[in-house]
Amino acid sequence: MPDTSVQKVDSAYSPKGEHGEKYLASGKSISMRLWENEQPGEAKPPTTREYETVGYVIKGRAELHIEGQTVLLETGSSWVVAKGASHTYKILEPFTAVEATTPPSQVHGRDED
Numbered sequence: 001m002p003d004t005s006v007q008k009v010d011s012a013y014s015p016k017g018e019h020g021e022k023y024l025a026s027g028k029s030i031s032m033r034l035w036e037n038e039q040p041g042e043a044k045p046p047t048t049r050e051y052e053t054v055g056y057v058i059k060g061r062a063e064l065h066i067e068g069q070t071v072l073l074e075t076g077s078s079w080v081v082a083k084g085a086s087h088t089y090k091i092l093e094p095f096t097a098v099e100a101t102t103p104p105s106q107v108h109g110r111d112e113d
Helices: none
Strands: 022-026 031-038 052-066 069-074 078-081 087-102
Touching: none
Parallel strands: none
Antiparallel strands: 022 031, 031 087, 052 069, 052 078, 052 087
């Protein structure tokens, strides 16, 4: 019997989160999301999350403010936000990035402010 556990996710039909992210493929212990064409603006108040995040910048620039540090994110940059780290992002120019979160950010209220 063939393996039917693989599922294709087309981002054109992906559900959106309350912060503007598109939810992509998700497994039991990891999920992906897309931030697409986020516009420049002031940073939101710092937050902490109950998941780890790794990300990759597809295009644009942003600052990641994390635990007293400022990291410039540009096309081709990748980053890690540890579970429980206080952080926020300031978008400097139209920004598109993909992130993976573990455990999945969108379940059990992990993305609620």
